[in-house]
Amino acid sequence: MMKSGLDDVIAAQTILSDVDGLAGRLVIVGHSLDDLVRTSRFEDVLALLIAAFFPDLDTKTLPRQLGEARADVFALLPAVDPVLAALEPIQALRALLARVGDGDDLRTALRLVAAPGVFTPALIRQRQGLQPIAPDAGLSHAADILRMCHGTSPSEGAVAGLDTYLVTVSDHGLNASTFAARVVASTGAGLGSAAIAALSALKGPLHGGAPGPVLDMVDAIGTPDNAVPWIEAALARGERLMGFGHRIYRVRDPRADALKGAVRELASRGVFSPARIALAEGIEAAALDILRRRKPDRALETNVEFYTALLLDALGFPRETFTCVFAMGRSAGWIAHAREQVASGRLIRPQSQYVGKMPQQAA
Numbered sequence: 157m158m159k160s161g162l163d164d165v166i167a168a169q170t171i172l173s174d175v176d177g178l179a180g181r182l183v184i185v186g187h188s189l190d191d192l193v194r195t196s197r198f199e200d201v202l203a204l205l206i207a208a209f210f211p212d213l214d215t216k217t218l219p220r221q222l223g224e225a226r227a228d229v230f231a232l233l234p235a236v237d238p239v240l241a242a243l244e245p246i247q248a249l250r251a252l253l254a255r256v257g258d259g260d261d262l263r264t265a266l267r268l269v270a271a272p273g274v275f276t277p278a279l280i281r282q283r284q285g286l287q288p289i290a291p292d293a294g295l296s297h298a299a300d301i302l303r304m305c306h307g308t309s310p311s312e313g314a315v316a317g318l319d320t321y322l323v324t325v326s327d328h329g330l331n332a333s334t335f336a337a338r339v340v341a342s343t344g345a346g347l348g349s350a351a352i353a354a355l356s357a358l359k360g361p362l363h364g365g366a367p368g369p370v371l372d373m374v375d376a377i378g379t380p381d382n383a384v385p386w387i388e389a390a391l392a393r394g395e396r397l398m399g400f401g402h403r404i405y406r407v408r409d410p411r412a413d414a415l416k417g418a419v420r421e422l423a424s425r426g427v428f429s430p431a432r433i434a435l436a437e438g439i440e441a442a443a444l445d446i447l448r449r450r451k452p453d454r455a456l457e458t459n460v461e462f463y464t465a466l467l468l469d470a471l472g473f474p475r476e477t478f479t480c481v482f483a484m485g486r487s488a489g490w491i492a493h494a495r496e497q498v499a500s501g502r503l504i505r506p507q508s509q510y511v512g513k514m515p516q517q518a519a
């Protein structure tokens with residue numbers, strides 16, 4: 157029996173992450189997301205995700221190795237041509253990712269994880285008519301990304317905010333982009349091909365392309381008073397509210413709370429305006445109330461993208477690059493899943509059910 161959208165189909169066994177949609181719980185390699193955002197940097201979670209698949213990995217020196225991978229990737233940049241620079245950032249990132257290569261080794265893996273964090277700041281600066289800034293291998297991934305974007309030393313609060321984001325989105329079960337990575341990896345095509353396929357899946361508005369439109373919505377609503385009429389009108393036009401609903405979660409997405417916490421933390425450090433938080437919370441409350449009334453049979457809750465949009469905006473990323481920033485964190489999960497799939501040794505090759513015409517029977 158065919159399952160539209162492969163709902164409830166188990167298509168892989170993994171040691172990497174577990175999404176419990178009824179409990180609203182995300183576990184990454186044996187650790188709850190709540191614990192990870194309190195205790196870990198992105199590099200720690202990257203080590204957790206990839207350690208089992210790279211016996212040559214020295215987890216103690218991983219931050220330095222990732223920094224060196226950033227420098228290797230930066231060396232691929234000088235050949236950015238005007239055609240590439242004119243593309244949408246996510247398309248330019250996809251084209252640049254192809255320069256990293258297709259090996260299955262640790263060096264390629266770390267370069268692929270580093271690449272979105274190096275190419276995206278360069279693309280942002282290029283759009284502003286500025287020269288790219290070279291990485292500093294001695295900094296943390298989050299600190300270096302912010303420095304390469306803005307050209308100044310980031311505040312501790314901003315680094316902590318980006319680190320929380322990268323940890324929060326590092327892996328999430330068999331989401332569409334991760335599944336794409338596993339399908340491509342299963343053919344033996346290599347890690348670079350798997351990452352490019354994953355990035356292409358992430359681009360869509362039903363997956364990683366939602367936070368830019370979330371920010372458009374927040375700006376269009378403008379004041380908390382305008383939330384109800386604006387949302388009612390959008391739903392009456394048959395539109396979906398970006399940042400709400402999820403295929404797996406039937407309760408609140410735990411990542412939304414992790415990121416809401418990060419936004420509040422930024423506000424306490426003066427990086428985020430309290431008025432903006434009040435607007436966001438007003439929109440969220442109005443949306444949840446209206447969605448509950450309009451769709452009483454379908455639990456539609458806040459997903460990760462709603463507070464992503466507010467956090468990344470506060471950190472100074474232009475909205476058209478939010479999906480690229482998502483890839484900075486999720487690339488860790490893609491690489492781990494791709495290697496796990498290769499280790500299973502099994503080509504992913506489901507079947508389709510033919511519902512078209514059959515050839516005429518010969519007389």
Ligand code: ACO
Binds near residue numbers: 397400401454456459
């Ligand atoms: N706003 C309004 N209505 C919605 C929304 C929404 N955000 N999400 C689902 N619905 C409605 C659908 O229109 C559908 O109504 P119908 O039965 O009258 O046709 C019903 O709820 C069920 O929707 P499905 O399509 O079955 O839900 P699905 O599991 O396929 O959708 C998805 C999940 C794609 C995330 C959806 O909720 C959505 O489009 N959300 C907005 C985009 C978004 O925020 N994407 C980011 C997701 S998180 C991530 O991938 C990182």
